[in-house]
Structures are given as C-alpha cells and as structure tokens.
Amino acid sequence: MNKITTLLLAAGLTGSLTACMATSSTTSDSASQTADNRAPAATVKPQVEKTGNTGTTITLEQIMADPAWLGRQPENAGWSVDGSAVVYERERENSELHDVFYRGSGGEAEPQKVAMADLHKYRFDERVVSNDGRYTAFRYQDSVFVIFPDSEIVQLTRGGASLENLRFMTDNRLMAQSGNRIVAIDLTTGRREQLLSWAFAEEPEAVSEPKDFIASEQITLIEYIAKRRRDRQARADEQDALAAANIAVAPDTFYFSEDHRLVSASVSPNGRSAIIVTTEDTPWRDDSDVMPHYIQEDGRIDNKEVRRRVADAKPQSDTVWLVDLSSQTKTELSYVQLPGYNEDVLAEVKAENARARGETYQVNRLPRAIGLLDSWYWSEPAVRWHNNGEQVALMLEAWDNKDRWIATVDFDSQTLVSQHRLHDDAWVNYRFNQFGWLNNSETLFYQSEHTGYAHMYVQKPGQAPRALTSGQFITDNPTLTRDDQWLYYTANKKHPGVYEVYRVNIATGDSQALTDLNGMTNYILSPDESSLLLTHSKVTQPPELFLQAATPEAGATQLTDTLSERFKELPWAVPQVVAIPSSDTSQPIYARVYLPEDYEAGEPRRAVVFNHGAGYLQNAHLGWSGYFREFMFHSMLVQQGYVVLDMDFRASAGYGRDWRTAIYRQMGTPEVQDLRDGVDWLVDNANVDRERIGTYGGSYGGFLTFMALFNDPDLFQAGAALRPVTDWAHYNWGYTSNILNTPDVDPIAYRRSSPIYHAEGLESALLINAPMVDDNVFFVDSVRLVQRLIELEKENFETAIYPVEPHGFVQPSSWLDEYRRIYKLFETNL
Known part of the structure; x- marks a missing residue:
C-alpha cells in the first residue's frame, strides 16, 4: 500500500482509490503525478465516515447562526515586522471587531494580545528591506516607520501627505509615492528629494503662438505686449536653468494628456529612469448604473453607484512612457515589437457571428488594445525593476484576453523587447501571473500555463526559458529567497485535492516536499527565511496555524486550536x-x-x-x-x-x-x-x-x-x-x-x-x-x-x-x- 493509498484510507476517500493509486507520493515533477492518468473508480463503493456524537441532531438554527460559534479561527496570519513573532487576528467575542495576537517565532510561548500602542510593530500594509539588509521600512495605517541597523524603530511620518509603494534605492534611500510625485528620503540625514512628478493637463507655456490674425498683429504692433512676452519667456528660461543647475529646485513636472489618468508610475532603484503608464480616463460607470437600497436609517431610498456591465465595455489601450530623469525627457514605447500585437485573434468568432447575420467577415489586422496587466484577480505590480536599476520588465495583456506578454525595455533603442508571449485561443488565466527578477542575476522568473498547467520558469532576457517545475499539477504562490537558491511554492502533486508546500532549487530544478499534512496547506516564509508559518485545514477542521522549519521532513507544530467543543460534538458527515x-x-x-x-x-x-x-x-x-x-x-x-x-x-x-x-x-x-x-x-x-x-x-x-x-x-x-x-x-x-x-x-x-x-x-x-x-x-x-x-x-x-x-x-x-x-x-x- 503506497502513501497516497494510506492517506485516502485515513481520510475516508476509498471511492477514489483506484484513481489515486496510479500515482506515487514522491517529490519529483514527473508527469506520472497527474489527475488525467488516474482511472475513475466507479466500481469501488464509497465508505461512510462521521465525526462527533451520532445521537446529536444537526439543526438549521445552529448551522446558520453567526459563524463565531465554530470557534473564531485565526485570520490574516503573518509575521511581525522584525520577523521575531507569528501574528494573527481573531474576531472579538460578540463583536465584529478583531484582536491581534502574537507568539514567538519558536512557537513555545502562549499567544499574547497585542496592545493598541504596539500594533505598528506587528501589523503592516507594506514592508521592504534594503538590498544590503541594513534597513527595514514599513507602512501601517497613516504612518511610515524605519528599523535602523541598531534595531531602533523610527517613525518617519504620521498623517499628512501619504507615502506608499515603498522601495529602497541602490544607495539605500527610501523611495515612495506621495500623491502625484515620487520622492526619495535619505534615512541618515532626513533629506527628502523629489525624483519625479506628473500632471494630466496642458503643459504651461511662457508664450504661445498667436491663435489668429488679430492676435498676431497685436503682438507686432503693440510694444507693451511684445515686452510682456519677452519677460515671461526670460523668467521661464531662468527657472529651467535653475532647476537644471541648483539642487534646491525640484525637477520639472511631466505633463500628459488631460483626458488620461495614471495607471502606474515607477522609478528605477538607481534613480535614472522611470516607467509611467497612462490610459484614457473613461467613466467606470454610467449614470444609469445604480442599485436602489430600500432599507435606510432615514426611511428613504438610497441609490448606490455600481459598476458598468460587460455589454457597455469598450476596448482601451494603455500608453507606456520611458522617462529619462537626467535629461527630463519622455518617450512613448510602441507595442509594435510584441508578437501578435495586430493579429485578428477573434477572426473565427467574428466570422461565425457574421454568418449568423447573413454577412461575410473580412479579417482585420489593426493594432489590438494592449495595456499593463490589471486583472481584477491579480494585484501584484506589473512593472518590475531589477534591484540594480539596470533592467525593467513589464507584464502586458491584450484587451481581448488572448495574449499576455512579459517584455523588457531596451534603453538604448527605447523599445519594448518581448521575452515571453503566452497565447490562449480561449483566454489567458488571470490567476497564475507572478513574475520578477532574481535578486543577484539579471534573470527573470515567472509563472506560465502554456503547457496546460501553471508552472514556474526562469529566463535570461533573449534566451529560451527553463522550466523549474513540470507535470500535470498546478503550482501557486511562489516565494523567492534572497540568495536566489530556492523558489518556495504550493502544489497539488499528490492528488488534485491535496495541497502541500514545496521548494525548487533554481540552479538544479530539483523540488523538495516540505509539508506532509494532507489537506489544504498554504504558507508564509519568515523574513529570515528559516521558518514556514502554515495555514492548514482538513475537511472537518477549519484553518489553524502551524509552524515548521523551512526544510524537508522538519515536521509541523500546531500553534492554534480554536475549534469549539459544540462543533466537535456534532455528527458531521x-x-x-x-x-x-x-x-x-x-x-x-x-x-x-x-x-x-x-x-x-x-x-x-x-x-x-x-x-x-x-x-x-x-x-x-x-x-x-x-x-x-x-x-x-x-x-x-x-x-x-x-x-x-x-x-x-x-x-x-x-x-x-x-x-x-x-x-x-x-x-x-x-x-x-x-x-x-x-x-x-x-x-x-x-x-x-x-x-x-x-x-x-x-x-x-x-x-x-x-x-x-x-x-x-x-x-x-x-x-x-x-x-x-x-x-x-x-x-x-x-x-x-x-x-x-x-x-x-x-x-x-x-x-x-x-x-x-x-x-x-x-x-x-x-x-x-x-x-x-x-x-x-x-x-x-x-x-x-x-x-x-x-x-x-x-x-x-x-x-x-x-x-x-x-x-x-x-x-x-x-x-x-x-x-x-x-x-x-x-x-x-x-
């Protein structure tokens, strides 16, 4: 009896034994570990398994009550800012509010409730570490904090203009977006410098060309008008020269079409370049997109605004700009270099619909609407700079959902260079799109579903990709280690319904199984990369937290046990x-x-x-x-x-x-x-x-x-x-x-x-x-x-x-x- 058979017997899954015995529980990525190769087990009679007291009656009144009766399971688990403690939340008893708890990273101490005054040490909205590991910056609520090499936490801001999208530069300055500008802060001196600012408006001109004959004649005939124009131009030239020569003056603002809005703005870690992505500022809804809400405190009806329908959506492209911060110039990057940028990928569909109308469709090879990946599911940044600031990669998608590209930028020719095109005649999966650069090599890593299953790859720009995982299972949630040795991930290798944690050696492609909990397991790697905080559940066991070393066969220690006695005593099937x-x-x-x-x-x-x-x-x-x-x-x-x-x-x-x-x-x-x-x-x-x-x-x-x-x-x-x-x-x-x-x-x-x-x-x-x-x-x-x-x-x-x-x-x-x-x-x- 192999390991999978034992697992399924223990879980009462004998109805699928024949299907599952076709695989093994080894940690290789071979295609033999596949749901497709498992023969259905229709002739094997399923078995019955129950929990709790079989004499107890399950009622609708109990199971539809406020779910807090199950035990208020841990939520939003993670690591403290300094990585020394496991942190999680639990719903407060008889309340919608949540309390925050922590316990030491070794898991020995009992959980402690975090005092409100200390919440910023345990919860954060963003957290970044400098390349040399000396500084940690994090944002919590309205404030930004920095942990210095001596472990002192210094509050950098409290309220005011918000700082977000934190990132460290190559010189250890902290970079952040504040409104319509990106600034850099020297943590040793406190000096704050504006690197980039933008506006969606007509660029102001000191003097403009006369708009008609009368205006032209006025300038020619009236010296008073001519002098005012010369003075305005001189003041503008002086200000430009000052901005170029004097560090006390911020660089000029970059202006973009007033009918556009910002999609993304990102400055390179070396401070030399930026990528700005804009798109047409179309309404996200129509005035008729409303939803009446009849039950209001004032007894009236409130009309809530809602999103538009797919029937009202129109193709929309983004515009990608390469900005040179030294010369203060911007260049639009064309999509022409992307393979398939003008393919009529829906030609067969359009032809079928045309035939239904009694018409004939002619293939159309106009440029497609393309933009930065902005999926409703996937929320990671779609512009990724290498830590050295010398390379940048963008993830782009076609509006028709049939293509996704990973492209780098050739700074010399100011063009996009396609590195990977993922095409699907149906639609590209919006879920498996993690990508980025290795920390110590100008090599990309990314997920792709081009083999039929979501797997992970590495690729040097201009070279062929190398698969790190393969087989008929999916990989998810990749985490890269600082030394580029490992990519951690979750996968359903054992069985389509069993997810464990693995890691793959980037150099060799060898995968190692790290957990063996047989259920649904996800993880967060500790900041020092030594431990895994696991969230694990089984069919009749809601998610609880476990801790284990980030090594094979380390074994997991359960940290929380919150399931109520009332739940345990009921006879769940x-x-x-x-x-x-x-x-x-x-x-x-x-x-x-x-x-x-x-x-x-x-x-x-x-x-x-x-x-x-x-x-x-x-x-x-x-x-x-x-x-x-x-x-x-x-x-x-x-x-x-x-x-x-x-x-x-x-x-x-x-x-x-x-x-x-x-x-x-x-x-x-x-x-x-x-x-x-x-x-x-x-x-x-x-x-x-x-x-x-x-x-x-x-x-x-x-x-x-x-x-x-x-x-x-x-x-x-x-x-x-x-x-x-x-x-x-x-x-x-x-x-x-x-x-x-x-x-x-x-x-x-x-x-x-x-x-x-x-x-x-x-x-x-x-x-x-x-x-x-x-x-x-x-x-x-x-x-x-x-x-x-x-x-x-x-x-x-x-x-x-x-x-x-x-x-x-x-x-x-x-x-x-x-x-x-x-x-x-x-x-x-x-």
Whole structure:
C-alpha cells in the first residue's frame, strides 16, 4: 500500500482509490503525478465516515447562526515586522471587531494580545528591506516607520501627505509615492528629494503662438505686449536653468494628456529612469448604473453607484512612457515589437457571428488594445525593476484576453523587447501571473500555463526559458529567497485535492516536499527565511496555524486550536473525494460525496447536488471549504437520509487549462454534462433514486442550476438558484469577457450561455433567492428572469428577496430564511 493509498484510507476517500493509486507520493515533477492518468473508480463503493456524537441532531438554527460559534479561527496570519513573532487576528467575542495576537517565532510561548500602542510593530500594509539588509521600512495605517541597523524603530511620518509603494534605492534611500510625485528620503540625514512628478493637463507655456490674425498683429504692433512676452519667456528660461543647475529646485513636472489618468508610475532603484503608464480616463460607470437600497436609517431610498456591465465595455489601450530623469525627457514605447500585437485573434468568432447575420467577415489586422496587466484577480505590480536599476520588465495583456506578454525595455533603442508571449485561443488565466527578477542575476522568473498547467520558469532576457517545475499539477504562490537558491511554492502533486508546500532549487530544478499534512496547506516564509508559518485545514477542521522549519521532513507544530467543543460534538458527515467517470473527457470529474450510514440498504435514496460558485473555484478538495455552511447543511441532509454530491465540474480550478477553458463560449453546457455524469454515478454507486434528485447553488452555482433545469429538464426534480446570474451581458467585464468575449463581438456566445434565453425549458420546481443590494450579481438579473417566466406562463417557481443582503449574505436571519426555503423545496419535491 503506497502513501497516497494510506492517506485516502485515513481520510475516508476509498471511492477514489483506484484513481489515486496510479500515482506515487514522491517529490519529483514527473508527469506520472497527474489527475488525467488516474482511472475513475466507479466500481469501488464509497465508505461512510462521521465525526462527533451520532445521537446529536444537526439543526438549521445552529448551522446558520453567526459563524463565531465554530470557534473564531485565526485570520490574516503573518509575521511581525522584525520577523521575531507569528501574528494573527481573531474576531472579538460578540463583536465584529478583531484582536491581534502574537507568539514567538519558536512557537513555545502562549499567544499574547497585542496592545493598541504596539500594533505598528506587528501589523503592516507594506514592508521592504534594503538590498544590503541594513534597513527595514514599513507602512501601517497613516504612518511610515524605519528599523535602523541598531534595531531602533523610527517613525518617519504620521498623517499628512501619504507615502506608499515603498522601495529602497541602490544607495539605500527610501523611495515612495506621495500623491502625484515620487520622492526619495535619505534615512541618515532626513533629506527628502523629489525624483519625479506628473500632471494630466496642458503643459504651461511662457508664450504661445498667436491663435489668429488679430492676435498676431497685436503682438507686432503693440510694444507693451511684445515686452510682456519677452519677460515671461526670460523668467521661464531662468527657472529651467535653475532647476537644471541648483539642487534646491525640484525637477520639472511631466505633463500628459488631460483626458488620461495614471495607471502606474515607477522609478528605477538607481534613480535614472522611470516607467509611467497612462490610459484614457473613461467613466467606470454610467449614470444609469445604480442599485436602489430600500432599507435606510432615514426611511428613504438610497441609490448606490455600481459598476458598468460587460455589454457597455469598450476596448482601451494603455500608453507606456520611458522617462529619462537626467535629461527630463519622455518617450512613448510602441507595442509594435510584441508578437501578435495586430493579429485578428477573434477572426473565427467574428466570422461565425457574421454568418449568423447573413454577412461575410473580412479579417482585420489593426493594432489590438494592449495595456499593463490589471486583472481584477491579480494585484501584484506589473512593472518590475531589477534591484540594480539596470533592467525593467513589464507584464502586458491584450484587451481581448488572448495574449499576455512579459517584455523588457531596451534603453538604448527605447523599445519594448518581448521575452515571453503566452497565447490562449480561449483566454489567458488571470490567476497564475507572478513574475520578477532574481535578486543577484539579471534573470527573470515567472509563472506560465502554456503547457496546460501553471508552472514556474526562469529566463535570461533573449534566451529560451527553463522550466523549474513540470507535470500535470498546478503550482501557486511562489516565494523567492534572497540568495536566489530556492523558489518556495504550493502544489497539488499528490492528488488534485491535496495541497502541500514545496521548494525548487533554481540552479538544479530539483523540488523538495516540505509539508506532509494532507489537506489544504498554504504558507508564509519568515523574513529570515528559516521558518514556514502554515495555514492548514482538513475537511472537518477549519484553518489553524502551524509552524515548521523551512526544510524537508522538519515536521509541523500546531500553534492554534480554536475549534469549539459544540462543533466537535456534532455528527458531521465526512465527504469523500471520488473520481467520477466523464462521458465527454478522458479526465475524471472529482467530487465530494456525502453518504448516510446505511445508504446501501432499503429503497433508493433522495439526493441533492450542490453547485459551487465562482466558476473558477475548487471545492472537491481535502481541506475546509469556504462553503462551510453548505458543508454543515449537507451533513444535516445526510442525517435525514439524503445523499449529497458536490462536483468540481469543468470550469473549476485545480485541474489545468483544458478543464478551465472547456466553457469557452458555452458556459453551462459542459458543466451540465458533468452534472448528468454525477447523477448517473449516484444512481449506480450510492443507491439514489433518479426521480428524486434536486440541485442548488449560489452565484455561478445559481446560474448552473438554471442551465440544468432549463436545458436538461429531466435531470433534477427541483432546484434552488441563489444570487444567480441570468444574463451574462449584465455581468462585469473582467470576468465575463474572458469566457464569452464581449456581446458586440460574440452575441452567439451570450445567447448560448445566458439562462434567460432558455427559460422556456423549465418544468421542475424552482426557487429563486435574490439579495437586493448585491453589487456583484445585480438584483435586476432575477427581476428580468422572473418577468420572462411570467410571460412564458410558467407556474412552478417561487422568488424570495432579501432587502438588506449583498452578494455574500451577512445576517444570520437571512441565512436561516434562505436555507429553510431550500430545505422546504427539497422536502416538498423529492
């Protein structure tokens, strides 16, 4: 019996034993460690495992109460500013406020609450260390602090003009952005110097060309006017000369088009150059993009501003400027050097839509809209200077979502140089885009999904990339050590639903497994790079903190144990992760299955299939789910004899590029196919009655509930759609345009993928639960679909509204009401 088999037996995952025994638990990056190569184990009967006191009844009132009853788990874990202590927060009892706790980095001492006066020593918004390690600067709230070599903490600012985007220069000055300028501060003398400033306005001129004949004649004829012009020009020339020659005068401001706004401003660590990125200052919303909020303190209605819809989005390019701070000149960097900058990557899509209109599409090779990577998911800086200031790399993306480039700048020719192009005919993944420079070599490291799975690479500019990891698993959260020896990362090498911490030797490419906790594990490397602060969870164990040395086989020590006794005593059903055969792909569909103790006995069972939200999210894993209320609800259903299935249908995270992009231009089609495979598996393996199966889910899960009930009406006998998308043209640009392009380009994809176009297929009982102050999926989504169902004269549907709730419910009373309705739906119809 190998290690994976032992792991799955211990976790009650025997339903996927055959699938998992095809792999080993070694730490190599071989392609044998793959979900794709695992044969589905449909013939292996799943086992039942439970926790707690089996005689205790699980109630909706308990599981939908304020989640503090679970034990107030640690949140926002990290290291103190000086790295000497582990720091985390816990919700204060009977309060929404949080307290901050710390304990020594060795983990021996009991946790101590941080006094308010000392919070700045333990919490920070930014933290940077000088290249020589002598100085540490950090920002907390309105202030910037510096730790000097003698360990003294000096407060540099308190309030006033904020300093942010901290970075050390090659001469150990601290660089920061303050409003529309970047300044450098000498920490030994306190001298503050403005390096760069910018404005979006017409550049002021001492004298300007006369605007017409009359003005020209006035200057010629009237000496008074001519003298005033000469004096203004002389004063301006004197000021320019002073700025160039005298250190007491700040350098000139750089002016940009007044109809633009700033995207990014970054000065090189050596202070010689800067990159400024601007874009057209278009409104982020229309005046009609509002959301009424009916429940206000004054008894009136408040109109909340909300974002625009994808249907209203227009292509937009950024402009990248290379600034020479010595000569005070700026040069626009062209995108012409980027491979594919003018490819008509949507030609086939446009041609298909043109044919549907009875037209013929002609290929268009105009320059594409390109800009700095500014994904709604990925928030890291997209301009990266090498520590020596001699090299800079930018991560750029196409507005159509099909290309991402990593480009460096040739300072001599003032051009962009493409180093890596990632192209995807569907869309480039917005999640795996970490990149930067090695500290001691002008070599790039970055993530890429070009092999089908997210892996890490190093590349010297102008040379071919070298893979550091490979195989059919994903890597995430890379952390580079100061000496460039290691990249730490997390990966699901063992099993798609098990994430451990690894490190790869950059020189050799050899990976080492650092943790062996068998669940969901993430990490933060300590500032001295000797320890790992781990956040680890299991299926029935919410996240707790662990500490271990940053070396293989070191073993982890648990730091927190916050789970309440009340939670421990309840009889939670432990879901198994099973590999369900797919009728449409060679890869199995991983799913959690919840089973009653005697599920094989007696008449076939009722069942519920849960559809997770977000689309690109993984829920069939061996850790604590973000859907913890649903986990508890499923345990309650199991206690009453239901079988529950929770599938990672195609579009889910964790399974590589092909699984992610299966929904391109057809959201709701592959997923419903997978749901049918899940239903078949339940009937064949879990003694489920095909005529008594319901489904439910929120957000994307609500959308998928609609698509299943509308397009495959015999699949489920009842469904609940919570905060559901009904028309993708009304959703946001950042997410939707990746998958469906934009409605003006690809209306076929929107009509194919939006439930409102398929509502005539409804036959089963439907519950729609809609929060009214949802600024993610607007309430109008549900309103429009309800009107459509009324006009179609459908009878078997109900709608519940929640006047004070956003997308993620907040009030326990709302949670309870929602799940009472879902439970009643299933009890009534199954």
